[in-house]
Amino acid sequence: xxxxxxxxxxxxxxxxxxxxxxxxxxxxxxxxxxxxxxxxxxxxxxxxxxxxxxxxxxxxxxxxxxxxxxxxxxxxxxxxxxxxxxxxxxxxxxxxxxxxxxxxxxxxxxxxxxxxxxxxxxxxxxxxxxxxxxxxxxxxxxxxxxxxxxxxxxxxxxxxxxxxxxxxxxxxxxxxxxxxxxxxxxxxxxxxxxxxxxxxxxxxxxxxxxxxxxxxxxxxxxxxxxxxxxxxxxxxxxxxxxxxxx
Amino acid sequence: xxxxxxxxxxxxxxxxxxxxxxxxxxxxxxxxxxxxxxxxxxxxxxxxxxxxxxxxxxxxxxxxxxxxxxxxxxxxxxxxxxxxxxxxxxxxxxxxxxxxxxxxxxxxxxxxxxxxxxxxxxxxxxxxxxxxxxxxxxxxxxxxxxxxxxxxxxxxxxxxxxxxxxxxxxxxxxxxxxxxxxxxxxxxxxxxxxxxxxxxxxxxxxxxxxxxxxxxxxxxxxxxxxxxxxxxxxxxxxxxxxxxxxxxxxxxxxxxxxxxxxxxxxxxxxxxxxxxxxxxxxxxxxxxxxxxxxxxxxxxxxxxxxxxxxxxxxxxxxxxxxxxxxxxxxxxxxxxxxxxxxxxxxxxxxxxxxxxxxxxxxxxxxxxxxxxxxxxxxxxxxxxxxxxxxxxxxxxxxxxxxxxxxxxxxxxxxxxxxxxxxxx
Numbered sequence: 001x002x003x004x005x006x007x008x009x010x011x012x013x014x015x016x017x018x019x020x021x022x023x024x025x026x027x028x029x030x031x032x033x034x035x036x037x038x039x040x041x042x043x044x045x046x047x048x049x050x051x052x053x054x055x056x057x058x059x060x061x062x063x064x065x066x067x068x069x070x071x072x073x074x075x076x077x078x079x080x081x082x083x084x085x086x087x088x089x090x091x092x093x094x095x096x097x098x099x100x101x102x103x104x105x106x107x108x109x110x111x112x113x114x115x116x117x118x119x120x121x122x123x124x125x126x127x128x129x130x131x132x133x134x135x136x137x138x139x140x141x142x143x144x145x146x147x148x149x150x151x152x153x154x155x156x157x158x159x160x161x162x163x164x165x166x167x168x169x170x171x172x173x174x175x176x177x178x179x180x181x182x183x184x185x186x187x188x189x190x191x192x193x194x195x196x197x198x199x200x201x202x203x204x205x206x207x208x209x210x211x212x213x214x215x216x217x218x219x220x221x222x223x224x225x226x227x228x229x230x231x232x233x234x235x236x237x238x239x240x241x242x243x244x245x246x
Numbered sequence: 247x248x249x250x251x252x253x254x255x256x257x258x259x260x261x262x263x264x265x266x267x268x269x270x271x272x273x274x275x276x277x278x279x280x281x282x283x284x285x286x287x288x289x290x291x292x293x294x295x296x297x298x299x300x301x302x303x304x305x306x307x308x309x310x311x312x313x314x315x316x317x318x319x320x321x322x323x324x325x326x327x328x329x330x331x332x333x334x335x336x337x338x339x340x341x342x343x344x345x346x347x348x349x350x351x352x353x354x355x356x357x358x359x360x361x362x363x364x365x366x367x368x369x370x371x372x373x374x375x376x377x378x379x380x381x382x383x384x385x386x387x388x389x390x391x392x393x394x395x396x397x398x399x400x401x402x403x404x405x406x407x408x409x410x411x412x413x414x415x416x417x418x419x420x421x422x423x424x425x426x427x428x429x430x431x432x433x434x435x436x437x438x439x440x441x442x443x444x445x446x447x448x449x450x451x452x453x454x455x456x457x458x459x460x461x462x463x464x465x466x467x468x469x470x471x472x473x474x475x476x477x478x479x480x481x482x483x484x485x486x487x488x489x490x491x492x493x494x495x496x497x498x499x500x501x502x503x504x505x506x507x508x509x510x511x512x513x514x515x516x517x518x519x520x521x522x523x524x525x526x527x528x529x530x531x532x533x534x535x536x537x538x539x540x541x542x543x544x545x546x547x548x549x550x551x552x553x554x555x556x557x558x559x560x561x562x563x564x565x566x567x568x569x570x571x572x573x574x575x576x577x578x579x580x581x582x583x584x585x586x587x588x589x590x591x592x593x594x595x596x597x598x599x600x601x602x603x604x605x606x607x608x609x610x611x612x613x614x615x616x617x618x619x620x621x622x623x624x625x626x627x628x629x630x631x632x633x634x635x636x637x638x639x640x641x642x643x644x645x646x647x648x649x650x651x652x653x654x655x656x657x658x659x660x661x662x663x664x665x666x667x668x669x670x
Contacts, residue, residue, distance in 0.1 A: 048631050051623065076633035088628040092649020093642050101642075102632040109633070141649075158632060 001026045001197045002047070002166055007058035008222075009046045016042045018222030019058070024166070029198045031208055031233060034219035035241045040201045041085060043219070044170045048082035049075050062166065077109040079165035083155040083172050090142040095154065096124065098142050099161050106162060127160040131187035149180035156184060160191035167192065168199040173207040185210030205237035220245050337413035338398070340426050345398055346417075352409050354436070356401040398428050402465075404435040411439040411657065418451035418479065427456040432465035432493070441657050444473040444481065446504075452480040459486075461493040463517070468496040468656045474667055475503035484510045489549075491517035498655045500664045502529040507536040515542075515549040522551040527651040529668065530563030530595075538567045542584075544577040544610075553584040556651050558644060558668075559595035570602040573610050580610040588618045589647050644668055 007020040016039045024030055034040050046053045047060055049072035059066050067075055090098075103123075104114045115123070128137060133153055143151050152172050159167055169188065173181050185207055192198050192211075200207060208216075208230060216232040217224045218241065226232065226244050338357065339347040348357060402409070416426060432438060444453070461467050473481060481504055489495050501507055513522055528536050542551050557565045571582045588597040601614040621643050629639035645652075645668055655661050 050627055071636070072627055072630040073633050073635050073639070076631050082631050084628065084631075088622075088625045090625055090629070090643070090646050092646040092652075098632075098642075101638065102634060105633040105635065105638070162632065 001028075001063065003059075003061045004047070005059050005061070007043075007046065007060060008056045009042060010054045010056055011042065011052055015056070016053075016222055017046065020219075020222070020224060022217070022224065024197050024199065026165075026197055027194050028215065029192075029200065029211060029213045031200045031202060031213035031216045031230075032219055033202060033216060033233065033236055035245065038219045039222045040219050041170050042222075044082055044168045044199070044201055047075075047168060048072055048080055073105075076162075076164075077106055081159055081162055081164035081167045083152075083159060083167065083169035085171040085174060087143045087151040087155055089144045091144050093142045095140050095142050096138040099124065099158065102158065103161055123161065127157060127191070130160060130190045131156050132183060133157060148175040149177070149184065152176060152180070152184050153187060156187040156191060159188075163193075164196065166197045166199070168201070170201045171203065172200070173202055173204060181206060182210070205233045208233045218244055334413055336410045337415065338400075339415045339417065340398070340428075341417045341419055352405075352412075354403045354405040354409050355412060355438070356403075358399045358401070398426070399431060400428065400438075401431045401433070402436045402438045403433050404437075409436075409438055411441055414440060414442045416442060416444045416453070416455060418446040418453050419448060426453070428458070430457070430459035430461075430467060432459065432461040432467050434462045435464045436462075437466040439468045439656050440470070441660060442469065442471040444471065444475075446475050446477050446479050448477060451477075452482070454482045454484070457483065457485040457487075459495070460488045461490060461495055461520075463491040464493060465490070466494040466496075468494075469498070470655045470657045470660050471497075471499040472660055472663060472667075473499070473501045473504065473507070477504075479504050480506040482508045482510075485512065487511075487513045487522075489513065489515045489517075489520040489522055492519040493517075494521045494523075496523045496654070496656070497525070498651070499526045500528070500651070500655075500660075500667070501526070501536060502667050503531075503534070504536075505534050507534070508539075509537070510539045512541045513543065513551070514545060515551065516545050518546045518548050520546070520549045522549075523654070524551075524553045525651045525654040526555045527558075527648050527664070528556075528565060529558045529560070530565055531560040533562050533564075535564045537565070538569070540567070540569045542569070542571045542582065544571070544573045544580045544582060546574075547576065547578040547580070549577065550581045552582075554651060554654075555586040556648060557586075557588045557597060558591065558647065559588060559597055560591045562592070562594045562596075564596045566598045566600075568600040568602070569614070570604065571612060571614075573603075573605045573607050573612065575606045577607050578609045580607065580612070582610070582612045584614040586614075586616045587647070588616075589644075590618070590620050641669060 002022070002024040004020050004022040007017050008015060009017040020039075020043060022030070032040050032043065042053060046055060049067075049070060055068050060068050062075075062078065062080060065078075067078070067080075070078070100115070100120050103120070107114060124138065128134070131153060137150075137154055137157055140146065143154060146154060152175075155169075155172065172184060172188070176184060188198075189211055198211075200211060200213065202208070213230055213233070216228055216230060218226040218232070218236070220241065335350040336352050336355070337349050338345070351357060400412070414428070430438070430440070444455070446453070457469075459467055475481070487495055487497075495513065497511075499509070511524070513524070515522060522542065524540065526538065530536050536557075538555065540553065542553065544551065551571070553569060555567050557567075559565055565588065567586050569584050569586070571584060573580045573582065584601060586599045586601070588599075590597070597618060599616045601616065603612050603614065605612060621640065625643055626636075626639050629642060630636060634642070645665060648664070648668055652661050652664050655664070
């Protein structure tokens with residue numbers, strides 16, 4: 001699904017990724033952990049095509065195609081979804097309309113007709129139920145007036161509607177209280193199918209209590225310094241990163 | 247580099263134009279207006295003269311015109327009651343400065359018109375607004391007193407039932423200069439919503455529109471204006487509103503197109519507890535210019551005023567907002583706010599603002615803010631990361647920027663129309 005080889009990337013002329021190698025197969029769940037400033041968010045932005053990040057070396061191959069020259073919207077249409085750590089507020093753009101536009105953009109790319117208003121309403125209701133979200137997510141402006149937890153829930157709603165093949169969730173658990181974390185984590189579990197691949201970027205083991213990863217990677221100073229199974233996350237929770245970094 | 251133009255030269259050109267008009271007293275209207283356009287475009291629409299236009303001394307010109315306003319001309323004050331099924335109910339159509347059609351006005355709205363006005367027009371408005379001294383100082387009155395082809399007064403009486411929205415279509419359909427003048431007299435406890443469309447069907451027209459309004463005790467006037475021009479025309483709007491005791495004025499505008507647009511607006515809050523809300527959205531492209539001068543005067547205690555300007559600038563367009571808020575001595579508990587946001591889609595576009603707070607009383611709250619910027623890259627990335635093509639993402643963000651002003655419009659139809667006009 002996704003093969004990252006020797007990936008180096010700069011932001012503002014400073015090298016942040018210093019040779020990332022990662023191989024993610026269909027249906028796998030990978031957790032990426034690491035101390036602040038290690039390059040976790042940068043990795044997610046480079047894969048999804050943020051223009052501020054300059055790739056200086058290496059490749060990102062998704063479904064056998066090097067995607068580094070592709071625009072973010074092309075990457076999304078090909079099936080990559082990034083869940084934002086800080087979802088952007090866009091006043092004046094209705095959330096429901098936005099979801100429909102995004103879905104129709106994908107359908108158009110896939111050669112399908114636009115979804116009918118009736119079918120979209122049905123789909124939206126179904127996904128809202130799935131993530132236990134109320135009607136307030138329909139009629140609001142995009143992320144405007146939502147709490148931190150609700151914004152994350154709205155990201156999961158978009159994930160549910162767009163059904164990407166690869167989802168990268170950047171610190172979806174940050175800023176959530178225990179109850180909100182449970183709701184969001186269960187939402188992710190509900191919407192991700194066994195055919196979809198998932199990269200969870202997180203600081204904490206607690207998200208992984210709900211979504212069990214197949215692999216855990218530790219990122220430090222722009223490189224993956226350790227990979228393992230879910231027990232690695234537990235060890236990190238107990239001992240921190242010092243034993244790996246120093 | 248901005249080329250500064252000789253102000254006296256421009257004044258002379260306008261005076262020549264006026265001389266030609268006064269000599270023929272509308273016997274040959276077409277040739278005069280074409281001549282006027284020629285002078286206007288030659289002397290003033292030079293695209294490098296943005297700053298000159300912005301600060302063109304209309305008052306100096308207009309004061310000079312006073313001397314020419316003394317000729318005799320026939321003045322008619324006529325009741326207008328004609329109906330025309332071709333236009334919407336409760337509507338007025340004004341073509342090239344003259345009242346053209348009027349249809350099924352609500353019983354609580356009376357329209358009176360004077361034509362071929364000269365200095366008597368001053369008396370006409372003085373009669374209704376009883377601001378003799380101020381009117382005499384107002385250069386606009388002399389401009390129209392000299393050159394106006396039509397002045398319309400709309401008198402609104404209170405009604406127990408809601409008065410339907412009054413629709414006014416202000417159209418320029420031939421090259422030349424037109425000078426419509428519309429006065430609203432909102433009587434005590436009366437309320438009126440007005441939708442005004444300003445369009446042109448041809449190139450080379452200069453529309454000088456004057457809106458005057460007096461809103462009496464507990465009266466309410468909501469004006470929504472859309473100006474959309476696909477031609478290289480000029481518009482100068484000079485507006486003056488007097489807001490009395492516990493009265494409300496809401497003025498919402500959207501402006502797209504035209505070569506040169508200037509909006510001079512003076513609002514006087516003369517009595518206690520009045521409220522004024524001004525919201526303006528503009529989209530400028532090419533070499534077009536748009537300049538706002540707004541003067542908000544708080545003359546009495548406990549009045550609120552709010553101004554919001556949002557400007558979308560493309561290509562080499564040039565937009566300015568000069569906003570003065572004057573809080574007079576004794577105007578305690580004033581609340582006033584002014585926000586101007588400029589969004590650039592081109593590195594060659596220019597925007598400038600001059601907020602000016604003159605506060606002569608303690609115990610007031612006034613604030614102002616200005617922003618200049620481009621589309622937020624993070625927002626653009628967010629939308630694109632959901633698969634939206636760049637064009638659609640930019641379109642959405644543009645509408646997002648505009649949305650706060652659009653939502654202030656009273657008319658749902660106009661909100662939809664503006665969203666369509668914003669499609670890039």
